[in-house]
Amino acid sequence: MAEYNPVTPEIISRLTQIIGPKNITTDPEKLEQYSHDEESDTQYHKMPEVVLFPENTEQVAEIMKVADQELIPVVARGAGTGLACAAVPIYGGIVLSFEKMNRILEVNAENMYMIVEPGVRTDDIQAAAAKAGLFYAGDPCSGDSCFIGGNVATNAGGNRAVKYGTTRDQVYAIKMVTAQGEIVDLGGRLAKNSTGYNLEQLIIGSEGTLGLITEITLKLAPQPQEVIDLLGIFPDVDSAIGIVPKLIRAGITPTSVEFMDNDTVKSVEHFLNEKLPHSERGHYVIIQVEGINETDLEDKSVFIDELCNSNGAIEVLVGDPAKVWKWRKAYLEASRHESLIMAKEDLVVPVDHIPAVMRVVTALNAKYGVQTRVASHAGDGNVHLNILKGKTPDAEWEQTLYDYQHELYKAVYKMGGKLSGEHGIGLKRKKLMHEFTHPVELKMMQAIKKALDPKLLLNPGKIFDVK
Ligand SMILES: Cc1cc2nc3c(=O)[nH]c(=O)nc-3n(C[C@H](O)[C@H](O)[C@H](O)COP(=O)(O)OP(=O)(O)OC[C@H]3O[C@@H](n4cnc5c(N)ncnc54)[C@H](O)[C@@H]3O)c2cc1C
Incomplete structure (x- = not known):
């Protein structure tokens, strides 16, 4: 692991010249919130030496040049809603918060794309798309708080990934700053592209270890015409979860298929202090499906109802979306409450x-x-x-x-599975990553890290170790 230098008063003064005194803090009280993400176990918390709030790509590049010259680690930070301790500055140094780069730069309804800075909240992106009569498909359960930059850096999934894919499927292009402080545009607003390596997709999901994402061009879609949320309630795990492959095979491509086991239903019921249907023994499957018109939606709903019943459902309800998604989204807080x-x-x-x-x-x-x-x-x-x-x-x-x-x-x-479907590896899963990843695959990842960030300045100590 590289040796890093402390952030001296002289370095603080150079950084202040780049971003101005209002965009920098070393106040311990203010630094505290940047010492952790959503992980509550304090053994994973670590204070940065300084937090910077750049306002544009050029400032990010100048900061990175100072870090490169002075050997200071730099940890990018979105909203800090991560669950893998990926945004924790384990070697101190600089936390570079994107909260002031929060502008929607362009919504192009005719060509169905949007250009944004990384600090825009995901829900605000969905709202801006809807205002233009369009739809942004990325939908992590933390959408009311997380940033789009964090979504891209972790390749966030969410509730609509069954139909629309994860965040990487929503991205045309990114602008990023390299470990040496260069600015580069990767990808393009193209339907296809075989021009060399697919670098924007390499950066997506790299958890701030390969580059700092400062602008994102997102794909927009037509708004779904008709949507319904069905709640299938089952007497046991096998019958509930057993409908998932059957649903997928049926070819109706639901938008979401979410499962909550009965212990979780009870946990959410207790946390929200609200009676949930059949909570005494019900395991829930929430199925959201879209239709091109009312008849199409009706046909799909009838099909799903029959499928659930033939699999032993206690009841299939048309869910009030405000309620069923509140129950689903309360899962983490309800567990934490316990x-x-x-x-x-x-x-x-x-x-x-x-x-x-x-x-x-x-x-x-x-x-x-x-x-x-x-x-x-x-x-x-x-x-x-x-x-x-x-x-x-x-x-x-x-x-x-x-x-x-x-x-x-x-x-x-x-079974052919992996450690993380959407939260990333960060710090918390690093040991397991070393144990369960094929050594050659790990070597390839380490070689990429060393090639793009030879001084190991970008979010060091995350995903895997590099010698
Ligand atoms: C209640 C709750 C529900 C959640 N539901 C989901 C879900 O449904 N699906 C899902 O995928 N996740 C979910 N998460 C996890 C989390 O919200 C996501 O991982 C989210 O994408 C993190 O975004 P953030 O802005 O908070 O990033 P942070 O936590 O601040 O950072 C995450 C990682 O991204 C890097 N990073 C951030 N911004 C940049 C940038 N501009 N350039 C380079 N690197 C950057 C950081 O260094 C870090 O490695 C949930 C979390 C909570 C608390």
Whole structure:
């Protein structure tokens, strides 16, 4: 690992000249909020030496040149809603917050694209698209707080990925600043492109380790004509989760297929202090589907209703979207309410292995005597599994979690799955990344990092270690 220099008063003065005194802070009280993301376990928190709030790409480039000359690590930060400790400055140095680069630069309705700075909230992007009569498909559950730059840097998924894909599928092009402070445009507003390596897609999902994204050109889509949310309630995990591959195979391409197991339904019910239907034994599958007109939507709804019933559903309800999505989105807070310390797994398997992975989870819970809460983007094969520490003593917790995760990921990798479907590796999954990634694949990733950032300045110590 590289040796870094401290941020001296002389360096602070050079940085202040670049961005002005109102855009820099070393005040410990203000630095604190940049020492962590959504992870509440303080062992993963680390204070930066300085936080910078650049207002444009040129300032980002000048900052990066200073960091390059002075050997200072730079950690990009969006809204800090990440769940993998990816935005934590583990070597101190500079946190570069994009919160002041928050302008929507262009909405082009005729050609269906939008150009934005990285600090725009995802919900604001959806609202701006809707105002122009269009649709931005990216839809992470944290949309009311996360930034589009963070979404691109983590390749965020979300609720509509079954139909529209993840954030990488919504991006035409990015502007970025390299580790040496150069500015480059990658990608283009093109329907196809075979011009060399696909570098914008390499940067997307690289968690701030390869470059600083300062502008994004997003794809927009026509607004869906008709949308319905159905809530299938099932008596057991197998029948609930068993409908997922059947739905996908049926060819109706739902927008969302979300699963919450009964323990999670009860957890959300308790947290929101609100009666949820059939909460005493129901496992939920929320299915959102779009239609080109009312008849099409009706046909699809009838088909899904019959499919759920033939799979043993207790009841299939037409969900009030405001309610069902509130229940789904309360999952993380409800789990945290039960146990402040928990492991937030984000595993992904081929969709047809979703029932099998749920059986592994049930068996591991019994073996290790732990409780989990599950809310899954089931239509993408992506399972969010909160393993609650609860009352497990500290000394036992680390070992139990280690053993649980190793058995879990051995099974997941055997099924052709991976560690993270959408939250990224960050710091929290780094050890598992080293253990479960093929050594040649890891070597290729490390070679890319070293080629683009030889001084290891950009978000060092994340995803994997580099010697
Ligand atoms: C309640 C809740 C629900 C969530 N639901 C989802 C979900 O449905 N789907 C999902 O995918 N995630 C979800 N998340 C996780 C999180 O919101 C996403 O990972 C989100 O994309 C992070 O965006 P952010 O702006 O908060 O980024 P941050 O947490 O600030 O940063 C995340 C990573 O991106 C890097 N980064 C940020 N901006 C830039 C930039 N401009 N250039 C280069 N690197 C950058 C950081 O260095 C860091 O590595 C959820 C989180 C919460 C708390």
